[in-house]
Amino acid sequence: MKKLKNVRTAALDGLLAIEKNQAYSHLLLHSLIEKNDIRPKDIGLLTELVYGTLQRKLTLDFYLSPFLKEKKKIEDWVRLLLWMSLYQMVYLDRVPDRAVLFEAVEIAKSRGHKGIASFVNGILRNIQREGLPSIEDIEDDFERISIQSSTPIWLVRRFAEQYGLETAEKICMSQLLPPNQTARVNLNKTNVHELINRLKIEGIEATAGELAPEAIKVLKGNVAKSESFQKGYMTIQDESSMLVAKALDIQENEHVLDSCAAPGGKSTHIAEMLSNTGKVVSLDLHEHKVKLIEGQAKRLGLPNIETKTLDSRHVANHFPVHSFDKILVDAPCTGFGVIRRKPEIKYTKTERDIKALSNIQKEILDAVAPLLKPGGILVYSTCTIDQEENSEVIKSFLAKHQEFTHDEKLVDRLPKKVKDYISFGQIQILPHYFGTDGFYISALRKKV
Numbered sequence: 001m002k003k004l005k006n007v008r009t010a011a012l013d014g015l016l017a018i019e020k021n022q023a024y025s026h027l028l029l030h031s032l033i034e035k036n037d038i039r040p041k042d043i044g045l046l047t048e049l050v051y052g053t054l055q056r057k058l059t060l061d062f063y064l065s066p067f068l069k070e071k072k073k074i075e076d077w078v079r080l081l082l083w084m085s086l087y088q089m090v091y092l093d094r095v096p097d098r099a100v101l102f103e104a105v106e107i108a109k110s111r112g113h114k115g116i117a118s119f120v121n122g123i124l125r126n127i128q129r130e131g132l133p134s135i136e137d138i139e140d141d142f143e144r145i146s147i148q149s150s151t152p153i154w155l156v157r158r159f160a161e162q163y164g165l166e167t168a169e170k171i172c173m174s175q176l177l178p179p180n181q182t183a184r185v186n187l188n189k190t191n192v193h194e195l196i197n198r199l200k201i202e203g204i205e206a207t208a209g210e211l212a213p214e215a216i217k218v219l220k221g222n223v224a225k226s227e228s229f230q231k232g233y234m235t236i237q238d239e240s241s242m243l244v245a246k247a248l249d250i251q252e253n254e255h256v257l258d259s260c261a262a263p264g265g266k267s268t269h270i271a272e273m274l275s276n277t278g279k280v281v282s283l284d285l286h287e288h289k290v291k292l293i294e295g296q297a298k299r300l301g302l303p304n305i306e307t308k309t310l311d312s313r314h315v316a317n318h319f320p321v322h323s324f325d326k327i328l329v330d331a332p333c334t335g336f337g338v339i340r341r342k343p344e345i346k347y348t349k350t351e352r353d354i355k356a357l358s359n360i361q362k363e364i365l366d367a368v369a370p371l372l373k374p375g376g377i378l379v380y381s382t383c384t385i386d387q388e389e390n391s392e393v394i395k396s397f398l399a400k401h402q403e404f405t406h407d408e409k410l411v412d413r414l415p416k417k418v419k420d421y422i423s424f425g426q427i428q429i430l431p432h433y434f435g436t437d438g439f440y441i442s443a444l445r446k447k448v
């Protein structure tokens, strides 16, 4: 029998699992809800507690630190309980402080003992009495932005070096906002207007998207559980991601290689654009992930996707030169553009990861380049905003591959709204531009 658990206890379990690197936030919620039999009316609070606390970890620690006068080390779960309680006191108006304190003390009692319960009670009461330290008083700009946006200071400095201080602050602050829930309409089966009406009948409120013409924005309800989703009328995808397939300028009957394809968001988009013609060859390093692509292709009714488990750096052993009209490298990256969806990224990724990933990105590009037909388009994309993984990778690729040039026509293929951000066949979308994920896309053309 499933155990019915208190929402806050379940949230604390989840936070602890993330802290110990035993879970990813975006996959965790679903299992927390299932395992603990969380009632539908409590799912919102559970989500808010896990994401809110995680998103604001450094801010909450700044608020808490002056009240932890004792030298003794406190256990991880106690610190997380204090952060989570503080999060509710500072950011959630609808939960009265006395309820927060009561629950915190109860959890401390049952997970620890009476002594810990009175420690937790004492700290939270002191904070109530004395008030929070002021972030505005922090003199150093990097440190202030770091605490205010809960972003590690090295990352604030890095964004400031790449984009300037003002933009770095906008990037970091915008990552605290809840992400939009958007989906891409499968135009082979329906259209935006029809799908919005279908969803309405299912009790889901949606409206047309803002960037991509085939996008819908979900305002209320869970599309992942809808019949329309099961029937393959849509794919859950961020609007900035939808621009990638457009950058490839897909034409019917083409052969397209998607070198890093799982879970298949872009492969399925390309296959939809091919309208049952041509072929998408979708590769991924991991077999279990390749299965996800196959599942999506089946759900969406797309017979023109062929999958293969393969390290894309070894494509030369499997495909002849000049065998594809278009190639997509949607590369593995740090994911600094999707911190809203996966807040742990900002605390766990390091400068070493950036370096290691940029090497892999370059290796994949080098390996796939010979497979493209002359005149064909190679699109490189990432969901990060770090220039070392984006424009720098393309710069080094072009220096090595004189047979490629920037595809200046990219501007004609992307929606009007993003045109001002395109130059030299590249676009870097920052999360605060349109409220989407941060995304980088570069289109390159092989000379004839």
Ligand SMILES: C[S@@+](CC[C@H](N)C(=O)[O-])C[C@H]1O[C@@H](n2cnc3c(N)ncnc32)[C@H](O)[C@@H]1O
Residues within 6 Å of the ligand: 259, 260, 261, 262, 263, 264, 265, 266, 267, 283, 284, 285, 286, 289, 310, 311, 312, 313, 330, 331, 332, 333, 364, 383
């Ligand atoms: C950004 S994700 C791709 C997302 C996918 N294009 C989509 O739209 O759903 C990067 C993918 O690259 C895969 N990957 C990492 N290194 C790889 C390699 N050397 N060869 C092939 N795939 C790789 C990862 O397993 C991951 O699924």
